[in-house]
Amino acid sequence: MTAQRVLGTEAARRAALEMQQLLEGSMSAHIQALLTQGRTLSRPNVWDGPQAATFRQAQWPSVERSLVLMQHRLPILQANAATVVGDIVHSGTVGAIGVGSFAILATVAQDWRTARSLEPALEAALAAYNTRRLGIGVQGAANEGSLLDLLKRNGSTSYDLNFLRPGHQGQNFPFLDAASNDGFFSAKAYFGDSALSRYASDFQNLVTGQYGRAPGQLRQAVNAIDANRAALQAADAWPRGLPTNASAADIRAFILDNARLAVPDDQIAALSQYIRARALDFPENFGLPASPTEADLDALLTRIVPSGIKSEPISAIGDYFKSLDGATPTLARASTFVSRVMESPVGKVLKVGGTGLAVAGDVFTLASPSPDALGGPTTERVAAGLNLAAIGVGMAGPLLAANAATDWIPGVGEVTMGLTAAYFVGDLVWQNRQWIEDTGSHLLHAAGDAVSSAWHSVTSWL
Structure with missing residues (x-):
């Protein structure tokens, strides 16, 4: 053998x-x-x-x-x-992917094309699992890996912000997850009855930076991006709409006005409907005027984007790695x-x-x-x-x-x-x-x- x-x-x-x-x-x-x-x-x-x-x-x-x-x-x-x-x-x-032996892909992939499309998510999950990266779960890592791959497949650049800070390589970056010439992104993957409310809380923080630990995390993110802009610009992952010489205040404003929340593809519709209802009831929580127009709501919802992977494979990837624990x-x-x-x-x-x-x-x-x-x-x-x-x-x-x-x-x-x-x-x-x-x-x-x-x-x- x-x-x-x-x-x-x-x-x-x-x-x-x-x-x-x-x-x-x-x-x-x-x-x-x-x-x-x-x-x-x-x-x-x-x-x-x-x-x-x-x-x-x-x-x-x-x-x-x-x-x-x-x-x-x-x-x-x-x-x-x-x-x-x-x-x-x-x-x-x-x-x-070659001859058929890996349980997780065999479970969630029905054809070779699907199997290959899951490689970036699985590789990111594997890295998170093997290194026990601070604050990054396997399912979240799978979602991030898929987003980074989707950006590249769509013709944009992609940069994993968890690897931006010298001395903190692979550790969870605050507030954001990815940078691109297409903008900044926060990637989240939740499941169960509380998923929509958890997404809503994260989205509120992303667009206002006001609640819970968001102010401190936003400040850390801005400082890290400001201090390491050369790395992002060298990788062509500096957002197009942000001047290369932007001040820290400019970076902060750009994040709050433009950063997007990336979630599993099949959750977009339900989350958009949920956020629309919440924004009508509590517009101030999302940085909207007291009586938001349809245009205001539509503009807000454009900041919720697909990560390039569905919930089922993310859950299956998480379950697979969870099964490896406790031996x-x-x-x-x-x-x-x-x-x-x-x-x-x-x-x-x-x-x-x-x-x-x-x-x-x-x-x-x-x-x-x-x-x-x-x-x-x-x-x-x-x-x-x-x-x-x-x-x-x-x-x-x-x-x-x-x-x-x-x-x-x-x-x-x-x-x-x-x-x-x-x-x-x-x-x-x-x-x-x-x-x-x-x-x-x-x-x-x-x-x-x-x-x-x-x-x-x-x-x-x-």
Whole structure:
């Protein structure tokens, strides 16, 4: 069974996502716990004597440096983990569009054209899910992704404002979601009995900037656009009706007078009818005169636009990713399986250590992703799959094993789990190969052994 085939399964996607969650949670907690324990043990007033002196003078200094280095490196590893999970899940996406295996598209798409039209929404949802972007839900991200694609298909430019601010890449942008030479947009996707009233509240804020948290969010948006106008103008995503040298006050006025609310296509009619009725009853809430004319109402409603996707696929995308949550941690069993692979005849030909990469051609019988699946079968990248998996397991095992349950995710077999682990850990280590070569693959193993041994000695004595 090839890695491509295994990684295209539902079970593999669940396994990879769980590994990412462990990396983001358990490993960080264990590193901090080891640092706390080690620093406590290194204090003479806590532990003294010959063993304590050996630990304090000969063991702990190098261990502490290793742990601190790993702690500083962990955010990059976590970002890499999101990329790897995206690769694994995307391998299923490609399968659905090409040969039919990705459950979400199979559910909501009745033909190839529909399936392909959902790619931008699904990619945006996947990015939000994998990176847990601050304040951006999967369904909202799907709606935003579709809007950005629709703008481009209609001949306009598009710019995801969540990536406008340096230092806040991928985090939720206040008040607005997209910029274009066609204007500014706020993309929303709500469902259920409260959907229309929630849209109405958002729309009131968009056209007046007066209610709830809107004044502060509008101010933040204006300041960010003002400070980063060069990026928008370089991308040709500066609205045509807004002067390139506009002041902050000009930007604020332009947003309130022109920004549009983008909602799922099939909700436009009901929302327009609802807003019309509300605007007649409470015109001041929408910045209208006391007795608005039909022209006033029509002009207001032109600011509600379709996002290029319907409610049903957005809901289905949300349900799909929701179904991936809550799986049982399984890295301990996966690591055990990969370790057994490394003891096999194939595994024994691998050279594993801190000196670099070296593998035998036999590895390709276990890991051979196709160009369509996981970024292309370049020799070093594919070789890293199992070779570096062993390094990764050796590094992460002592820290993760304590919190990793031994129960399998239902339906996940050892081969599926093992090969997913091999690719996941291998690719993580491949992306961090220079750091690993510089520091040695034994660091965390040695750190865990030294601290846990000392801690056991102290607690046993106590």
